[in-house]
Amino acid sequence: MKLQRKSGLRALTVGAVAITGALVLSACGSDDNSGSTPSNSASSSNSASSGTGSNAAGISCATGKLLSSGSTAQQNAIESWVKDYQQACSGATINYKPSSSGEGIIDFNNGTDAFAGSDSPLKPEEVAKSKSVCTGGTGINIPMVGGPIAVGYNLPGVNNLVLNASTLAKIFNGKISTWNDQAIKALNPGVNLPSTKIQSVHRQDDSGTTDNLTKYFKGAAPADWPYEHAKAWAAKGGQAAAKSAGVAALVKQTEGSIGYFELSYATASQIPTVKINTGAAAPVEATTANASAGIAQAKVKGTAPDLALDLSAAYTTKADNAYPIVLVTYEIACDKGNKADTLALTKSFLNYIASDAGQAKLTDAGYAPLPTAIATQVRTTISALS
Amino acid sequence: MTTTAPPPTTPEPHRVARTVSRPGDRIFAGMARGSGILLLIVMAAIALFLTVRAVSAISKDHGNFLTTFEWTPSLNPPVFGIAVLAYGTVVSSVIAMAIAVPIAIGIALFITHYAPRRLGGPIAYVIDLLAAVPSIVYGLWGALFLVPHLRGVNLWLDDYFGWTYIFHKQDPNSAARSLFTVGILLAIMILPIITNVSREVINQVPKMHEEAALALGATRWEVIRLSVLPFARSGIISASMLGLGRALGETMAVATVLSASPVLSARILDPVGGTFSQNIVAKFGEADDFGRDALIASGLVLFLITLLVNGAARMIIQRRKEYSGANA
Numbered sequence: 001m002k003l004q005r006k007s008g009l010r011a012l013t014v015g016a017v018a019i020t021g022a023l024v025l026s027a028c029g030s031d032d033n034s035g036s037t038p039s040n041s042a043s044s045s046n047s048a049s050s051g052t053g054s055n056a057a058g059i060s061c062a063t064g065k066l067l068s069s070g071s072t073a074q075q076n077a078i079e080s081w082v083k084d085y086q087q088a089c090s091g092a093t094i095n096y097k098p099s100s101s102g103e104g105i106i107d108f109n110n111g112t113d114a115f116a117g118s119d120s121p122l123k124p125e126e127v128a129k130s131k132s133v134c135t136g137g138t139g140i141n142i143p144m145v146g147g148p149i150a151v152g153y154n155l156p157g158v159n160n161l162v163l164n165a166s167t168l169a170k171i172f173n174g175k176i177s178t179w180n181d182q183a184i185k186a187l188n189p190g191v192n193l194p195s196t197k198i199q200s201v202h203r204q205d206d207s208g209t210t211d212n213l214t215k216y217f218k219g220a221a222p223a224d225w226p227y228e229h230a231k232a233w234a235a236k237g238g239q240a241a242a243k244s245a246g247v248a249a250l251v252k253q254t255e256g257s258i259g260y261f262e263l264s265y266a267t268a269s270q271i272p273t274v275k276i277n278t279g280a281a282a283p284v285e286a287t288t289a290n291a292s293a294g295i296a297q298a299k300v301k302g303t304a305p306d307l308a309l310d311l312s313a314a315y316t317t318k319a320d321n322a323y324p325i326v327l328v329t330y331e332i333a334c335d336k337g338n339k340a341d342t343l344a345l346t347k348s349f350l351n352y353i354a355s356d357a358g359q360a361k362l363t364d365a366g367y368a369p370l371p372t373a374i375a376t377q378v379r380t381t382i383s384a385l386s
Numbered sequence: 387m388t389t390t391a392p393p394p395t396t397p398e399p400h401r402v403a404r405t406v407s408r409p410g411d412r413i414f415a416g417m418a419r420g421s422g423i424l425l426l427i428v429m430a431a432i433a434l435f436l437t438v439r440a441v442s443a444i445s446k447d448h449g450n451f452l453t454t455f456e457w458t459p460s461l462n463p464p465v466f467g468i469a470v471l472a473y474g475t476v477v478s479s480v481i482a483m484a485i486a487v488p489i490a491i492g493i494a495l496f497i498t499h500y501a502p503r504r505l506g507g508p509i510a511y512v513i514d515l516l517a518a519v520p521s522i523v524y525g526l527w528g529a530l531f532l533v534p535h536l537r538g539v540n541l542w543l544d545d546y547f548g549w550t551y552i553f554h555k556q557d558p559n560s561a562a563r564s565l566f567t568v569g570i571l572l573a574i575m576i577l578p579i580i581t582n583v584s585r586e587v588i589n590q591v592p593k594m595h596e597e598a599a600l601a602l603g604a605t606r607w608e609v610i611r612l613s614v615l616p617f618a619r620s621g622i623i624s625a626s627m628l629g630l631g632r633a634l635g636e637t638m639a640v641a642t643v644l645s646a647s648p649v650l651s652a653r654i655l656d657p658v659g660g661t662f663s664q665n666i667v668a669k670f671g672e673a674d675d676f677g678r679d680a681l682i683a684s685g686l687v688l689f690l691i692t693l694l695v696n697g698a699a700r701m702i703i704q705r706r707k708e709y710s711g712a713n714a
Contacts, residue, residue: 100671126674197559204646206460206672231672232458239563239645239657242668246529246642253534254561 061089062348069097070104070117119208121308137336148291152271165220174237201259204240206231212327219315264366290323296371443679474659481569490580517578525642563645576629587621627699637663
């Protein structure tokens with residue numbers, strides 16, 4: 001015997017087909033912020049010779065294969081440098097794996113990296129560990145890629161927002177909760193601020209960007225930021241999003257929101273950025289040139305050849321057109337005891353990226369070139385690597 | 387051939403089976419035994435690795451590992467705990483189950499008992515497609531589509547059910563990146579597993595049971611209630627547990643949608659909280675060796691929770707077996 005199933009729902013078949021179609025089409029686009037992929041176009045300008053030689057681009061080439069990994073903050077910069085270097089120097093292969101500063105340092109201390117990229121200088125215990133890979137030397141911090149941390153906001157009708165360290169810290173700490181707060185009004189005379197609640201957006205994942213922003217709060221407005229600087233967000237309240245791209249997307253999506261990310265994300269998503277009232281003649285905008293001027297205030301705190309920077313003077317600077325919320329990322333290599341087979345290429349590549357030509361590339365990607373005084377020390381240090 | 391006098395009651399066929407042994411038998415038996423042992427060794431190695439690293443991290447924790455909200459192993463002294471993570475994992479999974487299980491059973495019954503055969507096939511196929519979508523795609527869809535579109539739902543819940551406290555939203559303007567949204571997303575993700583397994587189980591209900599019920603004058607609903615559901619109950623529970631397993635461990639979709647923060651709140655519409663796997667993916671990248679050990683400790687807790695859930699499910703199924711006739 002056979003049970004009769006109810007029929008007559010034929011119209012639903014069309015619905016099922018439509019659902020299938022919708023599912024198939026539900027692919028999502030994602031923003032690619034890098035825009036460039038390393039290409040290995042063979043260069044004819046340099047004969048395939050071993051050892052070093054000079055070429056038209058002014059790069060003194062070396063050959064071989066280099067492994068490196070680390071900070072994603074400098075990923076775009078390194079990718080464009082690697083592309084240029086490999087185009088000019090045939091026979092050189094440089095792999096930079098953008099994992100994270102933490103992983104880069106672990107890789108470096110395991111001896112798998114010729115150099116690592118990091119958002120923060122080595123900690124003392126990491127320096128101690130590096131002695132096992134750097135025969136007769138230690139790992140040192142070489143500042144290389146600087147940049148402004150932009151504070152983006154979404155406030156329709158307001159395109160020229162000025163804040164200072166204290167109000168920023170209070171906003172991100174939840175102490176200022178509406179856009180028409182007295183403290184914000186005082187910094188923006190004549191601007192019609194809405195009474196919307198402020199949605200502050202921070203990073204959900206641990207990140208060097210968070211670390212550097214909270215260093216700035218701690219340095220420039222210690223009274224308003226009761227937490228230690230850290231890679232993990234310490235304050236209560238606000239919303240969290242994954243990675244800089246996630247923060248930028250959420251700010252773009254949410255009216256009344258404010259968040260922080262590298263300048264390139266603000267440019268790519270056309271998010272207006274906050275100008276900082278530092279006490280200088282005019283509020284300072286987040287631009288690469290202004291960030292370079294901010295970094296120029298920094299002091300070297302490492303003992304030579306280590307060039308770890310102390311940015312506290314940059315955080316509190318009152319110099320005109322010096323943007324105070326800056327971060328500097330480092331390349332980490334051994335001062336002595338680099339592996340013999342990669343030393344030549346490491347030195348050659350680092351020399352190129354620290355050169356004027358290399359640093360000039362940074363501006364296009366939203367980074368800030370190193371100020372001259374620091375760049376000079378960096379080049380001296382690189383030449384002395386052994 | 388045994389030389390000692392065998393007891394006279396030894397069954398004859400058994401002895402015959404034992405005497406015939408060709409190389410193929412021995413090789414196959416060895417391989418099977420080897421596979422079994424290998425599995426045990428791998429499991430023991432994983433458990434040992436997790437336990438050793440977890441214990442070394444927990445012993446240096448300056449907070450209470452079970453009750454601390456924050457996850458800050460990089461501070462000096464390190465303080466980290468799983469309270470928020472355990473709560474968020476359980477709550478988001480419970481929401482997902484509450485939504486997914488009834489719908490999944492409904493779909494399974496529709497396909498097997500209500501839909502015309504020509505429609506049942508395509509629907510089952512679409513459900514299978516849902517299972518094939520990678521979780522990061524669900525995450526992107528959740529963050530870019532579901533979150534903005536759930537705003538209205540959130541406001542409505544807040545307006546009419548805010549008095550329950552659970553559905554009270556502290557800041558009505560905040561985006562819907564909450565445990566509630568995560569629960570809805572997880573429900574969609576576990577729907578295909580529960581539906582498919584339930585459908586298989588329901589298909590195995592003996593036709594005679596249904597026909598007997600019909601013969602007694604039962605309506606279609608009564609047939610389902612009296613003969614289909616009791617028989618399929620243990621299978622549906624197993625299906626739900628499979629789904630729950632996926633919901634508990636889901637990583638990328640949660641990490642993309644949830645606004646994580648170390649706050650434990652019963653208000654499920656507030657953008658706070660966290661889950662074990664979301665926390666691991668957010669913290670692993672920048673963690674140093676000690677931070678990784680701490681994350682491994684949290685992973686071990688998730689492992690234990692999953693074991694407990696599975697054990698409980700097995701007990702329920704065991705107890706139901708006699709009534710359902712599923713062991714027939």
